[in-house]
Amino acid sequence: MPVRLVTAASQRLALANTFSPHTAEFVAAAGSVSSIPRLAGLPEVVVTGRANVGKSTLLNAVMKRKSLVASSKKPGRTKTLTFFRIGPTPGKVVLVDAPGYGERGRPEWGELFNQYLETRAELCRVYILLNAKHGINEADKVMLRHLDEKIQSGSRWTLQAVITKADLVPLHRDTTISSIKRTIFENAPTCLPPIVTGSLKSTSTSVGVNDLRMSVMEACALALR
Ligand SMILES: Nc1nc2c(ncn2[C@@H]2O[C@H](COP(=O)(O)OP(=O)(O)OP(=O)(O)O)[C@@H](O)[C@H]2O)c(=O)[nH]1
Numbered sequence: 001m002p003v004r005l006v007t008a009a010s011q012r013l014a015l016a017n018t019f020s021p022h023t024a025e026f027v028a029a030a031g032s033v034s035s036i037p038r039l040a041g042l043p044e045v046v047v048t049g050r051a052n053v054g055k056s057t058l059l060n061a062v063m064k065r066k067s068l069v070a071s072s073k074k075p076g077r078t079k080t081l082t083f084f085r086i087g088p089t090p091g092k093v094v095l096v097d098a099p100g101y102g103e104r105g106r107p108e109w110g111e112l113f114n115q116y117l118e119t120r121a122e123l124c125r126v127y128i129l130l131n132a133k134h135g136i137n138e139a140d141k142v143m144l145r146h147l148d149e150k151i152q153s154g155s156r157w158t159l160q161a162v163i164t165k166a167d168l169v170p171l172h173r174d175t176t177i178s179s180i181k182r183t184i185f186e187n188a189p190t191c192l193p194p195i196v197t198g199s200l201k202s203t204s205t206s207v208g209v210n211d212l213r214m215s216v217m218e219a220c221a222l223a224l225r
């Protein structure tokens with residue numbers, strides 16, 4: 001069989017194995033740095049973004065689970081760093097949900113997130129989620145610049161943006177997304193190309209979730225193990 005086909009088939013298998021709903025499990029919720037779990041050095045990724053941007057919903061979609069991660073219509077639902085382990089041994093990966101920042105965030109959540117970024121040796125990538133409908137506000141710009149500065153000064157992890165709720169901007173979708181991308185790169189030139197997601201309430205209509213799964217595999221260097 002040609003090498004390209006073998007590669008594509010192994011990638012599909014690795015994706016299906018890693019993101020199986022049967023292996024996804026809740027590990028711990030940490031409200032302080034001292035309660036962050038030690039997870040034997042498993043590669044880890046974290047989501048951040050304004051409250052209500054869709055962080056928890058996206059993690060459920062990525063793990064092919066409906067409600068493993070608690071989500072809500074009301075902003076401020078996630079109040080801890082919440083750790084989930086996915087995939088079969090030895091290819092396990094850790095996904096981390098985080099409280100939101102901005103108007104509906106709390107200073108102590110911001111401090112916890114920052115301390116986590118500074119200390120977590122296993123962290124491979126930070127995903128910053130930005131709402132397609134609401135666009136990028138000052139709090140987002142501050143966070144983008146903050147993360148970019150950390151990368152420029154030598155962080156262990158990389159940064160990628162995820163534009164969420166693209167289904168809510170059906171008109172002018174392309175111009176809206178192009179404008180958000182421009183603002184992302186103006187504030188965080190080190191940011192990897194944004195992934196666009198939307199319609200996550202239904203698996204049959206959702207977009208961008210597989211792109212995020214592939215990105216997690218690549219970030220954790222699991223692509224073709
Ligand atoms: N239309 C649409 N709604 C979405 C999408 N993703 C999430 N939502 C909705 O957005 C709301 C907030 O989702 P959450 O996942 O709880 O958001 P969060 O960022 O985790 O919020 P906090 O934990 O409060 O910071 C929920 O009502 C979700 O159903 C999407 O792709 N499209």
Ligand SMILES: [Mg+2]
Nearest residue numbers: 055056077078
């Ligand atoms: Mg949440």
